[in-house]
Amino acid sequence: MWLLYLLGLVLVFGFQHLWDKLRGTAPKPVLQPELPSEPAVVWQNEQLTVLMQEIDLDDGFYQQHETLLDGWLYEISYEENFTRQLFTQPPIAGLHEVAVSEFVHPWADGVLLQLLEAAPGAEAGVTSWLIYVDGHTLTWQKLREIGLYALREAQPPLPDQVKGFRINGDELTVQLTGA
Numbered sequence: 001m002w003l004l005y006l007l008g009l010v011l012v013f014g015f016q017h018l019w020d021k022l023r024g025t026a027p028k029p030v031l032q033p034e035l036p037s038e039p040a041v042v043w044q045n046e047q048l049t050v051l052m053q054e055i056d057l058d059d060g061f062y063q064q065h066e067t068l069l070d071g072w073l074y075e076i077s078y079e080e081n082f083t084r085q086l087f088t089q090p091p092i093a094g095l096h097e098v099a100v101s102e103f104v105h106p107w108a109d110g111v112l113l114q115l116l117e118a119a120p121g122a123e124a125g126v127t128s129w130l131i132y133v134d135g136h137t138l139t140w141q142k143l144r145e146i147g148l149y150a151l152r153e154a155q156p157p158l159p160d161q162v163k164g165f166r167i168n169g170d171e172l173t174v175q176l177t178g179a
Contacts, residue, residue: 039087042104043111045135048092050111052084052100061085065099068118071126072099075148077167082150083116092133095140101128103151105162107176110135112162114151115142123148130162130174144174 039051055062055069062069069083076082086100101114110133119127127147133140149164149172164172 039085043106043135045109048110048133048135048138049089050104050113050133051087051089052102052104053087055081055083055085055099061097068099068116068126071124072101072116072128072148075124075126075166076150086113088133090138092138092140095131095133101150103162105151105153105176107132107159108134112143112176114146146172146174 037054037056039053041049042052043050072083073081082101084100084102086095086098088096091097095115099116101116103112103114105112113131113133115129115131117127117129119125127145128149128151129142130144130146130151131140131142146164149166149170151162151164151174154161154163154173160176162174162176164174
């Protein structure tokens with residue numbers, strides 16, 4: 001008898017919940033807004049710390065670089081965000097708080113990164129550069145224009161080679177000794 005009573009209660013409340021969902025009156029879960037990520041250390045030595053932070057579409061950095069970032073994402077990936085905001089400690093002129101890809105490759109006495117730049121007149125109005133940040137002199141230089149390829153480690157990882165890819169399947173191989 002109790003079993004039939006419990007089964008009846010489950011059916012009544014189940015039907016009521018289904019009816020509320022169909023009418024749109026069911027209580028909605030309270031979603032906590034995502035907090036922006038904190039900058040994460042991606043490379044460091046005694047003189048320099050290189051940090052990257054995911055770009056929040058609601059923050060001022062995105063608003064300031066919207067055309068650049070949207071152009072890059074449209075050409076590289078519709079689904080994944082491969083862009084980051086770069087920070088250096090101490091700040092390096094021309095490099096602190098710029099847009100980069102998520103590519104990080106320790107090399108020589110520093111680190112290789114992929115800098116994103118506006119390029120009026122170029123495809124998508126965007127280009128990228130393989131850059132070298134010297135961890136001892138705290139300077140940086142552009143090594144090679146990469147264009148609209150997202151850099152990544154070669155598989156298997158090779159100390160003198162990285163790969164680039166585009167959403168259409170094109171690939172690029174970059175020899176670092178001749179970069």
